[in-house]
Amino acid sequence: MLSKAVFKQTLSQNWKLWVILTAVTSVIAVMIIRTFDPHAMRLAMMTFGADGPPQGMGGGPFGTGTSRFGMLTIPELMASGYYAMLGLLMPLVYVIITANSLIASQIDRGSMAYTLSAPITRIKLVFTQAAYLFAALAAMFAVVTVAGLATSQISHNALWGQAYTPDVVAAAQVLGVSNQDVENNLPLILNSPKAIVAGADARGVSQEVYTMYVELLLINQAIDGTAEIMGVTPYEFMENPAMADGNREVAQLFSMLLGVDIGVVESHMEHIVDDLYGQSIESPTMLLILMNELDHYMQDIDMDALMAANHAAAEYLGMESLELMANLHILANDQSALAVASEASGIDEATLLAFINVQLAEAEFEFDQGIYFNLGNFVNLNIGIFLLMFAVGGVSFMFSCIFNLTRNSLAFGAGIPIGFFILNMMANISPDFANFRFFTLNTLYNPANVAGGYGFIPQFMAMLVIGVALYLIGIIVFKRKDLPL
């Protein structure tokens, strides 16, 4: 089916464009990943995320909108900007130009006469060209993926980062147990004042903040573990926590996480749901108390008063409000600034300090989370964009096979893919245009869903099938038509 000689010719004719556009795409990906900064992200979310985090990122369960699911991971960051726009553009240009040059332009110029004057069947020729486009795209995204992974590793230590955070290492040393034991049994830290001091030092935060941070980790482990047992995503579990009621496995998990007897957990199982929402006051287990505490602060504090506190403190410290938000530890350590903020907002100092500590703890937690790199999701993002380009490229290739003139081939083979791109963009920008999504192939690739790990397999399959069908139509048309050579 493949002609090696034709493939070689095509390669020698097309490699330059491939190298240029692959390099540009990789550089864009690398730059975006390099700029990734969990703290900056948090700031951005606080500034722009007043009405909740961007679509697809989910809201947090604790009222602040920034904890746990409010944080962008690297794949999610990539999904929001790169894979929805920039990362699509260069490959799109590549596919359009290459698809045209593989068939239509060679007929238009007449140079295909030489290829076909050799004993090469038309099927072999067109199939080889299609295979080239497929291989070139696959190679392009392989390079981008590798570049992205390498950058994540180099800039953020995200792939083979420290297996254990420095505080876990420090706590383990104090406790005289292995790092792994500490990670798997966080109450060990909480139960040892010495471990808390060591851990707080290692992270460079106060003991209060560090304690809260470990508690957050614990909650996180509980949610993840429960979701896994229930066979749902953490999001789905948070939407309907009642699903875990009376589940013995969940009880075991909680018992293990909290280091308490399973009987105690089981006797309180029916309260877990309520407790997660902070409505049940009486909880014997530490986890549930923690959750309540955290939520309690959030719910009782008036946002307007908080803003007033922030402004007053910022003014007192001679900082911008946003700057202060990103450096709340300054406020926590400055008694007089705290007093100013308390006076301005009418919130007593202790509550304010507690709130700040929660924020700082969340920031620590999110820092870990943001760095956390989901390799599978990142690779899936790239597989998805490859499949989209394969399907959209199928449109270009088909028209390249149908038309003998470059201008006609490009009118449709470039016009339609660009139209897809624009329709998709408009559908995403405004709900008024939401229905446009039914008229574009790009709808099948939803980077936010892929990065979040939601259902995307049917869409991927659809892109594959559509792509294959388009290429086949092109191949058949090319085999049968008259060539003006």
Added chain:
Amino acid sequence: MSIIQVKNLTKDFGRGRGVFDVSFAVEKGEVFGFLGPNGAGKTTTIRHLMGFSQPQAGKTSILSKDCWSQHHRIKDHVGYLPGEISLPDHLTGAGFIKQMAGFRKIKDLSYANKLTEWFSLDTSIRLKRMSLGTKRKLAIVTAFLHDPDVLLLDEPTGGLDPLMQDKFIQFVKEEKKRGKTILLSSHIFSEVDATCDRIAIIKEGKLVSAFAADELRHNARKEWKVEFVSLEELEAFSQKGFEISLIKKEANQVHVIFNDKDANRFLAELANHKVNFFSEIKFTLEDYFMKFYRKEGEIC
């Protein structure tokens, strides 16, 4: 069995363009000239022979294989020189030859080198920078690369300088001697005249005449121009019963047509009159061709 066969080939592009019921055959070792102006259907016919186009009616075959359905099985034996030279830009001449050799799975390039030398082709230049003549030479080299038995040459000398045209004609003659079967389409009479055994004239997609070139070259009926010293002499001669095609009184000239066997009678009669000079008016392929195209008052 004829090597190249075109049977009732019809392809209608509308508005009178295309080829209509064209039939001819080229035998082994024959050079067949395909004569006609641009747009008459020469290239369309060759496209069918190359399997680029599917006939609407009729059939084309080379070496008894159908040109459409088995095009790739013919190509090992066919060398094709397209009328329009449109080579890919990004290669050098040598690179292009190598590429074509790759397509044909030819490893030994010694024959290609011989051809390159014969046509004094510089293969180091990039195709983008080549002149039309150089590109043509390169196309010729790649068409003959595999020393094919059948050659389809579509206006092969376009862009070549007269020296190279001569060289090409020599080359075609050599190939013919080696038993190659050649279809040469052209609107240049000299190259058709110089190389072809048989000639077909195509007009508006239809074959209007097919004849052996020798018939034309050795036509016994010839036309002569005679100039007399005076008009009286001219008028006296014109009474003698020869076929007169033209009289130019102001120059005292007549055009006389007679068969070779009447040559003695003509000379004897001419001796009785005072003559300034006489000369043969050669009937060329061009005259013959023009006859077909002028019939309807057309200018080609």
